[in-house]
Amino acid sequence: MTNVRVAGVGLTHFGSHPERTSRDLFAEAGAVALEDAGVPREDVESVFYGNFMGEVAEHQGHTGPLAAEALGVRAPATRYESACASSGVALRQAVKDVRNGEADVLVVGGAERMSHVGTDETTEGLAIAADDLYEVRAGLTFPGAYGLMARAYFEEHGGSREDLAHIAVKNHANAVGNEHAQYQKEITVEQALDSPTVASPLHLYDACPITDGASAAVLVSDDYADEHDLDAPVAVTGTGQGGDMMALQDRASMAASPAADDAAAEAYDDAGIDADDVDLAEVHDCFTIAEVLAVESLGFAERGDGITAAREGETRKDGRIPVNLSGGLKAKGHPVGATGVSQLAEVTSLLRGDHHNSDAVSGARVGVAHNAGGTVASATVHVLEVLD
């Protein structure tokens, strides 16, 4: 069975690009990835594309073929939609196809254009990732849902708004120097605490922004990499996916994310590693509390200790297990459909040593990407390793 080599990665700037379409953003990211890989368009056998709110924000479905067309590739193309995990699930399927010999060269990525429709409309558009019958019609939006999750976590395990603020501060600090990041500036705990309430106990600086952007990666087999003498030292060695009940009310606990637990367990098993082997991670911090849950799902802290890890700096650049060296969704931004593969791009870059924060993890061999959809009704985890 071949390795699934990450031959190249590409990102647009994450931020506000209201004048650009998703397809245009993806064309840029894809071109960067192909250039990074040294792979010609003609060799791409299929495109796996994550996009969440095309229908709502751009009056556009059927975005798989459009993405391929924008990239200048005539090949089968499929759009995956799993809310904020859209390109995570696309990635998983692409990994399986290369591994199983279904293809030698695939492009996987995603894009989202959100900022042009306005904050209210975007919040409404995002809400369709929750259960319309049992959550949305009752008035629940995602800040509200994660607010409930934070409150449940505090009640079950303790913790405070200040603990969460450390996550925002860390991720903003990590984003400084990341040319792709929406916010390349530091903030303080005081600023985070003083920011306006969004959905108690979450305040503005607990939430990721609304972001336009795109991501892409080129995955190739060993045979293709060898034949074309590609410099592709990093491979996806593990993939996992989990699912859960859609509505929070149907979960045994709102202070845990079993879909991500399952995804991590499967990905680690697939790669033949455990949490102790991981050197760094990009996780789905759509809200600060989400990073706490992710850190626990990935086994970097026991259940209920993720908040302590945040408070004590264990996930900082200089900590035991650096998390979101890119700046995470919080500071780098969260163009929904692009996020899963953007995490792959960041981990790849960190492991290759060409990331703005590579120095903080020099010698790192194993990285993990954790992507979640909705209130973690779906999740994917991927393990990346430097090949010997």
Place this chain on the structure above:
Amino acid sequence: MTNVRVAGVGLTHFGSHPERTSRDLFAEAGAVALEDAGVPREDVESVFYGNFMGEVAEHQGHTGPLAAEALGVRAPATRYESACASSGVALRQAVKDVRNGEADVLVVGGAERMSHVGTDETTEGLAIAADDLYEVRAGLTFPGAYGLMARAYFEEHGGSREDLAHIAVKNHANAVGNEHAQYQKEITVEQALDSPTVASPLHLYDACPITDGASAAVLVSDDYADEHDLDAPVAVTGTGQGGDMMALQDRASMAASPAADDAAAEAYDDAGIDADDVDLAEVHDCFTIAEVLAVESLGFAERGDGITAAREGETRKDGRIPVNLSGGLKAKGHPVGATGVSQLAEVTSLLRGDHHNSDAVSGARVGVAHNAGGTVASATVHVLEVLD
């Protein structure tokens, strides 16, 4: 490598179910499929789900986890969206995963709820499967697009409205006795010709209806089938997918569908068969002209001769190669996200001999399902065979 056995299939009635949600429809189809297979819910390892217009029609995205939940399955679940080929692409990925040993038991299916939002809104909702920038904003809808394709076909190859009417008449005749079909009644060529113009040269009886409904199938490995002594004589032996430019204006010809040509060639090659080996087919006749193009893509007629095959009855129940014995999208109905897997269900049933039209193809060993998205910017073809 294992066979990909179709252990069970399930369909709801296709028609108008405005009081039921997509998830509810899928729960019914999935339960029928599991019962047909004799497979317990607990054994399902993943759900692959096609849904097209959930965002527009039901204010609901992230429908993969919802579909699994409705079925009573806690497992990873992924929503695929490729316009009218949504469950065709879901099926393709599920087939690859079983074949490659990624899973032993998968449920694949799809659902759509459209009728409750009204015809104008549905036409508008369907339009998002076309290129918003270059087609939809210019006023193009799908009847218009296929009208252009029919006109181009007539100009390149000849043919008439009356030739197309034979397809509608045939498919309505085939649907009589299909308990799942939206229209279980015969029509005449005169009725088709006299029906109101929709988008010249296409009239009302050239178009499939607006339909609510769901489909599901249980795919299993040989090992699982043997271990559980399942009666699953039919397997998916070939899968193919093709892609094309989204907008008609970017195609070399509007009178052909190269994405489907590619999908058919790949699927036949994958199964080790050619067109002459095929005993029956379910094809994507969203409009009568689409069946003509499909018949040509599948190699049942030379380019330009598909219209002759229709006129001369070659694709009738008693013809050389029976097409759409279910009634097709035209008479059985077209719940968009459900259609690809519903074709699989019909072909399976025909090959097993438990279809209302099985007598017409007794002894049939090889069937094909052809599913197309948009104006065939995406397409899948699957080959099913009775195992020895």
